[in-house]
Amino acid sequence: MDSHFIGQLIEAVGKKYVLHTPEDLAVYSYDGTFAESLPDVVVLPATTEQVSQIVKLAATARVPVVPRGMGSGMAAGSIPFKGGIVISLTRMNHILEIDTENATVRTEAGVVTADLQAAVEKIGFFYPPDPSSIRHSTIGGNIACNAGGPRCLKYGVTGDYVLGLTVVLADGRILKTGGKPIKDVTGYDLNGLFTGSEGTLGLITEALLRLVAKPRYARTALAEFASLVDASRTVNAILLAGILPAALELMDQTAIVCIEEALHLGLNTDVEASLIIETDGADEQTVLREIEAAARICQESGAQSVKLAGDESERASLWKARRSMSPSLARKAPNKLGEDITVPRSAIPEVIKRLRAISAKHGLPVVIFGHAGDGNLHPNILFDKRQPEQWQKAEQMVAEIFEAALAVGGTLSGEHGVGMLKRPYMERALGSISIDVQRHIKQALDPLNILNPGKIFPA
Amino acid sequence: MDSHFIGQLIEAVGKKYVLHTPEDLAVYSYDGTFAESLPDVVVLPATTEQVSQIVKLAATARVPVVPRGMGSGMAAGSIPFKGGIVISLTRMNHILEIDTENATVRTEAGVVTADLQAAVEKIGFFYPPDPSSIRHSTIGGNIACNAGGPRCLKYGVTGDYVLGLTVVLADGRILKTGGKPIKDVTGYDLNGLFTGSEGTLGLITEALLRLVAKPRYARTALAEFASLVDASRTVNAILLAGILPAALELMDQTAIVCIEEALHLGLNTDVEASLIIETDGADEQTVLREIEAAARICQESGAQSVKLAGDESERASLWKARRSMSPSLARKAPNKLGEDITVPRSAIPEVIKRLRAISAKHGLPVVIFGHAGDGNLHPNILFDKRQPEQWQKAEQMVAEIFEAALAVGGTLSGEHGVGMLKRPYMERALGSISIDVQRHIKQALDPLNILNPGKIFPA
Numbered sequence: 001m002d003s004h005f006i007g008q009l010i011e012a013v014g015k016k017y018v019l020h021t022p023e024d025l026a027v028y029s030y031d032g033t034f035a036e037s038l039p040d041v042v043v044l045p046a047t048t049e050q051v052s053q054i055v056k057l058a059a060t061a062r063v064p065v066v067p068r069g070m071g072s073g074m075a076a077g078s079i080p081f082k083g084g085i086v087i088s089l090t091r092m093n094h095i096l097e098i099d100t101e102n103a104t105v106r107t108e109a110g111v112v113t114a115d116l117q118a119a120v121e122k123i124g125f126f127y128p129p130d131p132s133s134i135r136h137s138t139i140g141g142n143i144a145c146n147a148g149g150p151r152c153l154k155y156g157v158t159g160d161y162v163l164g165l166t167v168v169l170a171d172g173r174i175l176k177t178g179g180k181p182i183k184d185v186t187g188y189d190l191n192g193l194f195t196g197s198e199g200t201l202g203l204i205t206e207a208l209l210r211l212v213a214k215p216r217y218a219r220t221a222l223a224e225f226a227s228l229v230d231a232s233r234t235v236n237a238i239l240l241a242g243i244l245p246a247a248l249e250l251m252d253q254t255a256i257v258c259i260e261e262a263l264h265l266g267l268n269t270d271v272e273a274s275l276i277i278e279t280d281g282a283d284e285q286t287v288l289r290e291i292e293a294a295a296r297i298c299q300e301s302g303a304q305s306v307k308l309a310g311d312e313s314e315r316a317s318l319w320k321a322r323r324s325m326s327p328s329l330a331r332k333a334p335n336k337l338g339e340d341i342t343v344p345r346s347a348i349p350e351v352i353k354r355l356r357a358i359s360a361k362h363g364l365p366v367v368i369f370g371h372a373g374d375g376n377l378h379p380n381i382l383f384d385k386r387q388p389e390q391w392q393k394a395e396q397m398v399a400e401i402f403e404a405a406l407a408v409g410g411t412l413s414g415e416h417g418v419g420m421l422k423r424p425y426m427e428r429a430l431g432s433i434s435i436d437v438q439r440h441i442k443q444a445l446d447p448l449n450i451l452n453p454g455k456i457f458p459a
Numbered sequence: 460m461d462s463h464f465i466g467q468l469i470e471a472v473g474k475k476y477v478l479h480t481p482e483d484l485a486v487y488s489y490d491g492t493f494a495e496s497l498p499d500v501v502v503l504p505a506t507t508e509q510v511s512q513i514v515k516l517a518a519t520a521r522v523p524v525v526p527r528g529m530g531s532g533m534a535a536g537s538i539p540f541k542g543g544i545v546i547s548l549t550r551m552n553h554i555l556e557i558d559t560e561n562a563t564v565r566t567e568a569g570v571v572t573a574d575l576q577a578a579v580e581k582i583g584f585f586y587p588p589d590p591s592s593i594r595h596s597t598i599g600g601n602i603a604c605n606a607g608g609p610r611c612l613k614y615g616v617t618g619d620y621v622l623g624l625t626v627v628l629a630d631g632r633i634l635k636t637g638g639k640p641i642k643d644v645t646g647y648d649l650n651g652l653f654t655g656s657e658g659t660l661g662l663i664t665e666a667l668l669r670l671v672a673k674p675r676y677a678r679t680a681l682a683e684f685a686s687l688v689d690a691s692r693t694v695n696a697i698l699l700a701g702i703l704p705a706a707l708e709l710m711d712q713t714a715i716v717c718i719e720e721a722l723h724l725g726l727n728t729d730v731e732a733s734l735i736i737e738t739d740g741a742d743e744q745t746v747l748r749e750i751e752a753a754a755r756i757c758q759e760s761g762a763q764s765v766k767l768a769g770d771e772s773e774r775a776s777l778w779k780a781r782r783s784m785s786p787s788l789a790r791k792a793p794n795k796l797g798e799d800i801t802v803p804r805s806a807i808p809e810v811i812k813r814l815r816a817i818s819a820k821h822g823l824p825v826v827i828f829g830h831a832g833d834g835n836l837h838p839n840i841l842f843d844k845r846q847p848e849q850w851q852k853a854e855q856m857v858a859e860i861f862e863a864a865l866a867v868g869g870t871l872s873g874e875h876g877v878g879m880l881k882r883p884y885m886e887r888a889l890g891s892i893s894i895d896v897q898r899h900i901k902q903a904l905d906p907l908n909i910l911n912p913g914k915i916f917p918a
Contacts, residue, residue, distance in 0.1 A: 102804050103695075177893065180803035181802055183873035184801060185605045186871045186881070186885070189648075196647065213698065216701065239672065242675065283701075289744065289745060342642050344563075344639035344640060409638060413644050414643065416644070433635075434634060456647075
């Protein structure tokens, strides 16, 4: 990257915020995956106008621009495989306005999602989307990937909360979409188009998000099932009874064994699956009635045992199992590769059967857990990357996991996005016409292909 | 339209389904507005493949294609102002599959929405979106306009139920989007892009829709407020208390007077506003507790009276007021012009003040009602179209109503769409950069501009 260009970047944002030593660049070369690639330069703008200036410089020089939040992505979406400029939005970490009358929050993209949640919860509001990365991922990254989480069954995904965006376009122009009105059909749904576009259509620098009232009560139950098929049918039965739990999480036997070995919580490891069910809301009795109704349905659907948390500490201990999933996996193998398939709810037993067969075929454990109410499963392959044949097997297994999801009417990603890693499977998943339509949209909005190139689309 | 071209259309769909006599064409020249324009030919295809063939012929001949459901649109979106082919999708009126395990329905675009609802309700499911036109509008038209309705406060708008679409593109190719998985971030959100695009990006021929469990109980209340500001604040107070009513409808004094004069229901006409509040759900006690809590909030917020419907017949009579709004208006004046602005909830009192000033300035009544929880108001101008100066005034008032909405941070449409009528206000509402981005998308997907030309975009 020539020094004249670096000089222009420094002019735009200040010397302190343009990084280009090898050590600095290395920090921005990876994310939550195994992939890495060095940028040519990293820029840390403080305002939308600075982002606009950087993108204008990049467009003139035809240099790739890769937006980045906290780098916690699970699909290598923020890794600069073609070099160029990484624009880190972490300095844009201010909450700009909480409008209590309209229940909205206006925020810069670099705010960590948990910080945003804490700020609104302090005054009785609630921003529901809760990806596992919530304590370190940014709201901008969440929007770029349309992140989900356990609570999304009841409350919807990130995109369901986006009322408006500030987006720096590929030519540096600043687009403002949406506004405070809840309903808006004035023109195309640009909020929806930019949400989940993984930085390939524009850089999200600010967002206006919808809030809801903070639920005042929550009740949690753990149901253990000898049969995975029964557990899966229970998920449908609960939803069809008109109960919409705040969470409806499934762990298969591999996951339960894994947690029990790590934590000794007294979980029954002799069951095919467990469900963690949580109801929440504004009214204590209603929340209780709902969890009791859900528990009843579990029993009627063949649960071996159903435990209702009696108080907050029992509730915390039930969630401890689910939340310690990742650390428990780390105990079992040096590496894990977590996928994010989503299938029709009815296909959960079939896809789990197929995932087990993949595990058996390759001789590497696959631990399965996820958001059963949404059909969104996270099969985690456990392996040792230092063993080249295990790494090779893991990569082959990922391909077979995607194939299994597609075979039962599912798709590649429920909340992680496509990034670089799932590109080879996109045409198989969506068909060539869909890919072509999406390419036309990409080309219309980024004709020079400078925005996060090499992502989403098959090579 | 030359006879060779007509012959090709007949070859595609059969002689019976190609209409081109003046009497036949007249039937397809209007919608729910005052606008009209004749097509050159009307074609009634029976399958997606036939739609594809028609569009291919149109693309070759560079003839406009205007999709049409039941012609109940409120923005002249389905009127063929540039002539060409009207493709009526009313023969594609089959429900293809109700998947009870996954709670989805696959349907052709020409199914009337109320018929779809009845079919799924028969087996315990619920398709919530409920535009006023529900008994005669089609699901395809609802998706093309992203239609709303009173229940959308709790349940979301049409787009929130779209899991997948079959779309005939501008070159006749058939695109399939989405699928049965509830969560899906695999590529750009094409469901969202085509929903609400008013036939300008593709023709929706089939849809896969999400269903929910049918609520088993509903309770309704009517609250009368001496002060409109109090009524408006009450809306916020109810939502902030964590109560999400199935409906939260506002009628201002002009609307109450209008209904009372027509129906003699015993409504107090000496109040500035009334709210109709409904809660619903799977659990009788919960639904009751919620309506009682909402009623309490109304009282605490200054309601002059709050009536809770004791039984189903009292409930029906409360809804009668809201539902007889349109016929009541017809009694007052030969014509009405209904708008569809949406504003931040906090701005409802201010925008109503402005609407009243517009009414006073021009000397024509403006009746105001709408979905207060969403900030979506329907100001209806009452006038006599036979009096040219009244028609002129009404058109001027529409411009001022949009100006009032924009001035308080609102926008042009919450559920009707832009169509032809709101085009002049689009640039003012969205800004030139947004219009430019949308034009680029339109051009990318319809380079010949044959799909519903002259809609959405400013001339």
